Amino acid sequence: MDELELLKKDWKKEDTKRYPKLSYNQIYSMILKKSSSIVKWIFIISLLEFVFWLVFAIVMKANRNSESIADIESSTIFIILSVISYAVLAYFFYKFYMNYKTINSTDNASKLMENILKTRRTVKQYVGFNLAFIVISVVAMLPYVLNHDENTRSIIENATANGEVFKFYAGLILGVLIVLVIVVTILLLFYYLVYGILLKRLNRNYKELKKLEV
Amino acid sequence: MxxxxxxxxxxxxxxxxxxxxxxxxxxxxxxxxxxxxxxxxxxxxxxxxxxxxxxxxxxxxxxxxxxxxxxxxxxxxxxxxxxQDFDAVQFKIKADEYDDTEEEQLKLLYKAVHQLNDIEKALVFLYLEDKNYKEISETMGISEVNARVKMNRVKNKLRTILNP
The missing domain is CATH 1.10.1740.10 (RNA polymerase sigma factor, region 2, helix turn helix motif)
Known part of the structure; x- marks a missing residue:
């Protein structure tokens, strides 16, 4: 007999001793327990990401202890940036929630995987947006801060008097650039680590499933 | 309700x-x-x-x-x-039910199945449960042709593991 036929024959034996027999009550107690599926984890992590950026914005707002920052906040460019960031936050949250709702364990395997990956992509875009937003904000706000902050103005005036204005700007740009690169890299690394671990198996299985598919 | x-x-x-x-x-x-x-x-x-x-x-x-x-x-x-070898503990195949060679073969078969990847296991499962290609393709969300090709590959892979 072919080996696989032998396996099938054995597989179909409904031997009562072969599998544990769970009672009604045992199964009932199971449905009261909490799931630990990756969808739940993606949902939690994504929510944390939304919360993180929100808290970040609030903390930045609460820390306006100097007048110059209050000054910046009333500037047109700051208002525009704020409006954009909240609109985008609302958009992403809506999209994320809709994606999440389409995840259905009764879909076929391929569709289910695609929907999970879609949810994750939305969060990825959101994080990408936030990183880009930080960079753009800093670049856009920099000239404003330089012109409006008393301390910076006097430093620039001193530098100009000493003929070191070029050195000052070069150092400033380099400093800002380095800080931005460090911040973005740390956040990206963290992000890839978390999702990389969480979705490693799913990605592998999705690729395997889609192999040969046209 | x-x-x-x-x-x-x-x-x-x-x-x-x-x-x-x-x-x-x-x-x-x-x-x-x-x-x-x-x-x-x-x-x-x-x-x-x-x-x-x-x-x-x-x-x-x-x-x-x-x-x-x-x-x-x-x-x-x-x-x-x-x-820990689950099959050996939990699902002990009783020796008197099979002749030695068959028992040995089954042990090897289950071991081979455990070496497959997640998708291959799913295909083997559906095969063992006598699902036809239409059902397999619907469950996995792949075309029937792809299901057939994949199934043949898994069967061959299992045979290779068993008879290297």
Whole structure:
């Protein structure tokens, strides 16, 4: 007999001793327990990401202890940036929630995987947006801060008097650039680590499933 | 209403629990991991149950949710890392039921199946459960042609593992 036929024959034996027999009550107690599926984890992590950026914005707002920052906040460019960031936050949250709702364990395997990956992509875009937003904000706000902050103005005036204005700007740009690169890299690394671990198996299985598919 | 739903669900699952045990048997190799996966599949089935319509058989519907949980949704618990040969302990094949060669062969077969990847295991599971290619393609979300090609590859792979 072919080996696989032998396996099938054995597989179909409904031997009562072969599998544990769970009672009604045992199964009932199971449905009261909490799931630990990756969808739940993606949902939690994504929510944390939304919360993180929100808290970040609030903390930045609460820390306006100097007048110059209050000054910046009333500037047109700051208002525009704020409006954009909240609109985008609302958009992403809506999209994320809709994606999440389409995840259905009764879909076929391929569709289910695609929907999970879609949810994750939305969060990825959101994080990408936030990183880009930080960079753009800093670049856009920099000239404003330089012109409006008393301390910076006097430093620039001193530098100009000493003929070191070029050195000052070069150092400033380099400093800002380095800080931005460090911040973005740390956040990206963290992000890839978390999702990389969480979705490693799913990605592998999705690729395997889609192999040969046209 | 909710109580009725719970009762109907638990009753049907109790009756058909072997399907879930079979999925767990393929995807885990110790008792803790088996119980853990069983638990997760039960939760996923229960969550999806309100959407379950009688137009499909409860058992057919279980295949889909069970496999989806095993392949996609389930996060292996830490407990499942330390493995012990589950087949030998939990599902002891009694020697008097088989002649020695058959028993030996079956042991090797189950061992070979455990070496397959998640998708291949799913295909073997559906094959062992006598599902036709249409059902396999619908469960996995791939074309029938692809299902056929993949199935043949898995069968060949198993034969290669067994007869190197």
């Amino acid at each position: 909710n109580k009725e739903l719970e009762h109907s669900f638990v009753e049907q699952l109790e009756k058909n629990q072997n399907i879930v045990h079979k999925v767990c048997r393929l995807y885990t190799n110790n008792r803790d991991a088996h119980n853990d996966l069983f638990q997760e599949i039960t939760i996923q089935l229960w969550r999806a149950f309100p959407k379950f319509r009688g137009d499909a058989k409860f058992s057919t519907w279980m295949y889909r949710v069970g496999l989806n949980t095993a392949i996609t949704l389930y996060r292996k618990s830490k407990r499942s890392i330390n493995t």
